[in-house]
Amino acid sequence: xxxxxxxxxxxxxxxxxxxxxxxxxxxxxxxxxxxxxxxxxxxxxxxxxxxxxxxxxxxxxxxxxxxxxxxxxxxxxxxxx
Numbered sequence: 246x247x248x249x250x251x252x253x254x255x256x257x258x259x260x261x262x263x264x265x266x267x268x269x270x271x272x273x274x275x276x277x278x279x280x281x282x283x284x285x286x287x288x289x290x291x292x293x294x295x296x297x298x299x300x301x302x303x304x305x306x307x308x309x310x311x312x313x314x315x316x317x318x319x320x321x322x323x324x325x326x
Contacts, residue, residue, distance in 0.1 A: 252297045260324040280317035 248258040263318055268314055300318075305313055317322040 247294070249291065249298070250294045252295050255298070256324050259320070260326075263321065263324055276321060277314065277318050280321050281314050284313060284317050284320070 246255045255294075262311065266279075271279075283297060288302055288305045293302045301316065304316060
């Protein structure tokens with residue numbers, strides 16, 4: 246089973262990676278940029294596995310670059326909790 250199959254596991258996985266990046270000194274700007282790159286990769290290469298991912302995928306597909314960055318930033322905030 247992949248971390249992508251379960252929304253909670255996906256959030257936990259991202260949260261762990263975020264903590265690692267912050268503990269290694271990665272800036273908020275760099276984290277946001279990386280989150281945007283991951284969002285692009287996922288939207289182009291990964292089929293959503295659950296309802297939450299489908300909503301994110303649908304929003305990402307209609308968003309412009311600035312809006313996609315905002316979505317990525319919100320995801321970073323979400324996994325910080």
